[in-house]
Amino acid sequence: MTKIQEFVKEQADVYGRRRNSLMPILQAVVQKERFLSEEAMVAIATELDLSTADVFGTASFYTFLDTVPRGKNIIRICKTITCHMKGKDAIIETLEDMLKIKLGETTSDGKFSLLPANCLGWCHKGPVMLVNDEVYPEITPEKAVEVVHEYLKKTK
Amino acid sequence: MENKIKKVDLIFEKVDQLAILDKSFKRSSDEIILDVIDSGLRGRGGAGFPTGLKWKFARNEESDQKYVICNADEGEPGTFKDREILTQVPEKVLAGMALCGKAIGATEGYIYLRAEYNFLLPMLHEKMREFNQQMKDRNFEFTVFVRSGSGAYVCGEETALMESMEGHRGEPRNKPPFPTQRGYLGKPTSINNVETLVFALMIANYGPQTFKELGTFDSRGSKVFSIAGDTPKAGIYELELGMSLEDFVNEFGDGDTKAVQVGGASGFCVARKHFKETLIGFEGIPTGGSMMLFNSSRSMYNILHDYLEFFEEESCGQCTPCRVGCQQLLKGIEAVKRGNKSPAYLETLQKLSDTMRIASKCGLGQSVGNPFNSIINNFREEIIY
Ligand code: SF4
Ligand code: FES
Numbered sequence: 001m002t003k004i005q006e007f008v009k010e011q012a013d014v015y016g017r018r019r020n021s022l023m024p025i026l027q028a029v030v031q032k033e034r035f036l037s038e039e040a041m042v043a044i045a046t047e048l049d050l051s052t053a054d055v056f057g058t059a060s061f062y063t064f065l066d067t068v069p070r071g072k073n074i075i076r077i078c079k080t081i082t083c084h085m086k087g088k089d090a091i092i093e094t095l096e097d098m099l100k101i102k103l104g105e106t107t108s109d110g111k112f113s114l115l116p117a118n119c120l121g122w123c124h125k126g127p128v129m130l131v132n133d134e135v136y137p138e139i140t141p142e143k144a145v146e147v148v149h150e151y152l153k154k155t156k
Numbered sequence: 157m158e159n160k161i162k163k164v165d166l167i168f169e170k171v172d173q174l175a176i177l178d179k180s181f182k183r184s185s186d187e188i189i190l191d192v193i194d195s196g197l198r199g200r201g202g203a204g205f206p207t208g209l210k211w212k213f214a215r216n217e218e219s220d221q222k223y224v225i226c227n228a229d230e231g232e233p234g235t236f237k238d239r240e241i242l243t244q245v246p247e248k249v250l251a252g253m254a255l256c257g258k259a260i261g262a263t264e265g266y267i268y269l270r271a272e273y274n275f276l277l278p279m280l281h282e283k284m285r286e287f288n289q290q291m292k293d294r295n296f297e298f299t300v301f302v303r304s305g306s307g308a309y310v311c312g313e314e315t316a317l318m319e320s321m322e323g324h325r326g327e328p329r330n331k332p333p334f335p336t337q338r339g340y341l342g343k344p345t346s347i348n349n350v351e352t353l354v355f356a357l358m359i360a361n362y363g364p365q366t367f368k369e370l371g372t373f374d375s376r377g378s379k380v381f382s383i384a385g386d387t388p389k390a391g392i393y394e395l396e397l398g399m400s401l402e403d404f405v406n407e408f409g410d411g412d413t414k415a416v417q418v419g420g421a422s423g424f425c426v427a428r429k430h431f432k433e434t435l436i437g438f439e440g441i442p443t444g445g446s447m448m449l450f451n452s453s454r455s456m457y458n459i460l461h462d463y464l465e466f467f468e469e470e471s472c473g474q475c476t477p478c479r480v481g482c483q484q485l486l487k488g489i490e491a492v493k494r495g496n497k498s499p500a501y502l503e504t505l506q507k508l509s510d511t512m513r514i515a516s517k518c519g520l521g522q523s524v525g526n527p528f529n530s531i532i533n534n535f536r537e538e539i540i541y
Contacts, residue, residue: 020341022323027304061325061472063307064271080233081421081462082384082448118309118466119233120272123448124383124390133274 007032008043017048022058026065034074034113035066063117071106073151076117076130083119083126091127094141098148111155112148160403162396164370164378166358167351168244173251174290176361180255181296185215188259192356195364196376201227201312201349202419202444203519207356210346213336214260217344222262224253225340225347229270229317231309232420233466234446237380238350239273240392245354246280250287250300252353255360257298260346265298268317270305277302309470313518314347316472327474328518351380351445372398375437379445385417386410386451401426401434404447412451415534420446421463422523425456427534456535457493463527464489471520478521481512485528489539499540502532 001009011028015021022044029040036059045052059065077083077092092103095114099107106113122128125137129144136147180188193208214222226249230238242249253265267284269276284300291298308326311317315329318340339345348356355377359367367377375397384390387408405413417425418434418441426434426441434440450459468482488505491497509525516522532539 019323020321023303023306023320027306058323058325061308061327062305065306080466081459082234084458084462085385085454117272117307118469119231119235121230121236121239121270123234123236123385124392126384130272133277135275 002039004029004033004037004040005043008040008047012044012047019048019050022048022050022055026055026059030065034070034072035068037069041067069106069110071111071113072155073111073131074113074115075148076115076120077103078118078120078122078126078128078130079116080119080123082123083128086126088127090141091129091139091144095144095148098145111152161399161407162370164394164396166367166378167241167248167354167380167394169358170245171248171358171361173247173357176357177251177254177296178294180360181258181294185259185261188255188360189215191359191364192259195359195367196371197352197355197359197367198376198438199349200351200355200379200444201230202232202422202442204438204442207348207352210336210348211256211259213334214262214344214346217337219344221264221341221343222260223340223343223345224256224260224262224265225314225317225321225345226253226265226267226350226353227312227314227317227347228273228350229268229305229312230350230444231270231272231312231470232422232444232446233463234384234417234420234448235382235444236384237382237392237445239276240382241350241354241380242269242273242276242280246283247287248354248357249350250283252348252355252357253300254287254291254296254298255357256346256348256353258296260344262346263297263299265300266321266340267300267302268305268311268321269302270311271307274304277304308472309466310472310518310520313520316518317347318345325472327472328520330517349444370396372435372437372439374439375442379443381443381445381447383408383447383449385447385449386413386454387449397437398439399436400432401436401441402431404436405431405449408447409449410451412453413449414452414454415450415456417446417448417450417459417527419443419526420448421466422519422526424526425459425530425534430534456531456538457489460489460527460531460539461486464524467520467524472518475515475517475521477512477515478517478524481508481516481521482524484508485524492540499536502536502539506532 198204311326316326320326464486509528
């Protein structure tokens, strides 16, 4: 058994093998690996007795269940209305510059992905950035750089 | 200037929620439900269905198993009140769920939390463990669980939310059957917004009269508003329902407010000349609580463009009027702006958005016409030039 197959099996032991265990298991894999590899999806399909197409079809519906490789840290910038009004463009430009990638891409060392998000629920404190599960409201270009530096230090 | 906005403190007020439950557990389901009906409470997620009736329908269903779901999947740009409620008074949300459980005869409750709020999970799990123990100590059979969303706005729609909980794509179901008849796992389910559950608890605490005395005939009570945009007072406020938009702007505007988007991206855009006659509430413009203010430095074209991009990305794609409609509206205003289409094309697009209202399966597709038509009607020249 490969590592990921083992992990999926463990999760299925925790959450069960019924259809309504699918989301928690998908979420657990993404939490650990940052994305759902083909191998992981096949393993989940096998454990839950579903077709792989069904697992992929479900996963690909959700923005937070990535099916392409992502960096160890996922930076999401809210691009919706109020954050737009409060200057999200400057944040994105600064981070694109710093990380040498475009919005939607992952750095070549695999440490960061920079993704857009649709309203993070902090519209009174825009612009807002989410790194993994951590939220950073009222961000400025300088603060954004600082935060990313912190993660850089923490990420091997 | 006289301040006509009335602030209220029912949602965030600290109460002894266990004492309220102890009192309520001694009453019959019917008594609890009657109070909620009598209070006039309507769902605070936006749709405004009478909460007491929903509970009554769920109660009247025969079933070996029923569920309570707390819908914490707010994702409407401009809306962030539920996050604040969950952060400040999670105990009251849990107690509201147990009250609903008692009223309809459910033994399990689920909080469906949007993925963007995952940072709340450790705290919620902690509160939940505590709460589940407290219910056990009282010999009241009710257990709460938390489920996470995965970043899909449409899952705020109640049937899409249940599809997602069952492990499927979050595609809205046909109604009927309604969730109170066949909901989560096919069982009768009362699905309520975070804020609604807390109000229900407060009605159990103070009685329906206190709540009924607030607001207007159609819009009873108070409501938590999330205020953002061009305002010096962005944030969360609990206000009595039924105020005029003019009073609202006097209180929260920056002196240069040219438009207010009432009810989030799926709500209506009201222009300055209509502030006076516009009432915030079910007799005027209903709202899940989002109020976005725009001053004269803003281009309404950009704002409409942002909204349409949002809907185009978040449409679940299941039905054609919504899926294709959103794309066409977006392409359409871009073409008019560039001069590739004549301004008269805007009327064609408005007809399309009317069609979407009639022919779309769920609230997402049905409500795209609200911002679209109201912005085009009020700010036509900004869309064209
Ligand atoms: S209206 Fe839009 S979101 Fe709703 S079911 Fe149809 S395609 Fe999906
Ligand atoms: S618009 Fe950015 S958090 Fe809501």
